[in-house]
Amino acid sequence: MNTNPPRGGNAISAAFGRFMLKLSGWKIVGQLPSCPKMVIAVGPHTSNWDFFLGVAVLFVLRIKISFLGKHSIFVTPFKQFLVSIGGIPVDRRSAHGVVDQVVDAFNQHPKMILALAPEGTRSPIFPWKSGFLAIAHKAKVPVLLIGFDFKNKQVDIQKLIETSGDFEQDMQKVYAYFEKIPAKYPANVIFKSSP
Structure with missing residues (x-):
């Protein structure tokens, strides 16, 4: 069985991505499992630049x-395009629940990577949303934490975790990892509640 992640892009887009990282002084540390x-x-998410770096x-x-x-x-005419670039439509009003909708998508595909920012916003927020842990646990897939280190200009791809089902405990691992990653705007990221 092929255990490689789902492939996308081509040699031209890869070369463009390398050029953009080199031009901006960024490097990738580690590799995908x-x-x-x-x-x-992906985090900490404090800036619109995160999107361009991620691309x-x-x-x-x-x-x-x-x-x-x-x-x-x-909806037509955008639906086909959004799905083709990896979009998954979720209805937050559904009794089925967002987690179950995404788990269904995982079950329907032999390969799938769901990418998101656990904070869900660029503004300071605590606690972070733990829905991604629930999705991973129910879909029986690991969670890869990727840090955007703006101080050292490096994308850190080195922390893979398995969920335990105790999402509060799992989130402590998430916070511990991202707390060591310097955000572009450190004041916009919170890892614990105020005393």
């Missing part, structure tokens, strides 16, 4: 990711 399915949590990294790694979008935007 050989997992056909996983949830990628460059995506091009370099040549992987295809999936992302969540409100079901209401998946």
